[in-house]
């Protein structure tokens with residue numbers, strides 16, 4: 001019944017975890033879910049108010065423009081300048097997205113011919129791979145290893161793959177490893193893209209979720225990056241707006257134009273009222289972002305110290321709301337935690353082969369629930 005490419009989609013591991021979780025809940029277990037990368041905190045009220053006002057204005061009830069409202073793209077440009085020191089022409093170098101997933105899912109359509117390679121981190125956000133397959137491209141996995149601080153070894157990519165590669169996905173701060181980029185790596189990536197004539201798509205969904213004073217850079221602030229790259233960004237994680245579906249692609253005008261042409265044939269833009277709310281988010285007070293990070297930081301410290309007290313080896317992340325922990329067998333570990341302690345974690349293998357041997361905890365549950373989870377694990381290990 002289905003097209004062949006449907007067979008190339010990975011077995012949806014997350015669906016299986018959901019089933020196991022539902023079975024536990026049906027048995028009356030009080031499940032603590034660290035699986036979902038979706039903030040439990042609400043969208044700040046001033047943003048919700050801006051949506052309500054805009055939703056009541058009939059001028060916002062029509063088809064939006066494909067590229068996004070001029071005011072929205074100008075707000076993105078001002079935010080990029082203030083936050084990263086990156087200057088963007090709102091007309092040509094900014095495109096509204098229905099979340100960064102929209103941009104990631106569609107960009108290979110614009111640049112990948114059958115048989116072209118896309119270089120994607122493993123572990124990585126699963127859409128890098130599936131979007132490539134939908135465009136009939138081939139994926140070359142770049143392993144992210146702890147001994148390289150979860151940065152890919154660009155020199156290790158075989159020459160015949162590099163010659164056929166047209167696009168590379170990168171993502172720092174990284175989901176699921178929570179790694180940050182290190183000085184020199186973005187420069188190396190830009191040189192690699194320039195030398196090998198490929199596009200870099202940097203996914204910066206977590207730039208604002210950071211701790212201990214760390215400030216994540218934009219890939220676009222790297223010298224030469226505007227020639228070879230775009231950055232996918234989003235309000236989802238920064239302002240607890242995952243359900244709203246709004247983000248932005250920023251960077252090289254030619255690459256933006258290609259993505260924009262694909263999208264104009266797929267969707268009809270982001271609801272104007274949501275764009276007004278996004279302007280309120282980007283242009284308004286940012287203390288809500290600092291407050292969210294403070295909450296995640298407290299949870300991080302509770303989880304990491306709790307896990308360490310149980311003998312696990314785990315490092316506190318500098319950014320993202322994930323804790324990436326090595327375990328012997330990730331499927332067995334995750335299944336055992338769910339069935340014996342009512343705790344959901346994501347097995348690393350769900351993010352590609354490179355994620356084998358790890359589980360991911362999302363810090364999207366309260367400190368109290370994290371303490372409860374640690375107590376359950378303590379009982380389990382006795």
Ligand SMILES: *Cc1c(COP(=O)(O)O)cnc(C)c1O
Nearest residue numbers: 099100101125175205234236247
């Ligand atoms: C959450 C996430 C996204 C997608 O977020 P949107 O809601 O579509 O903006 C993209 N990349 C990574 C790595 C993510 O974790």
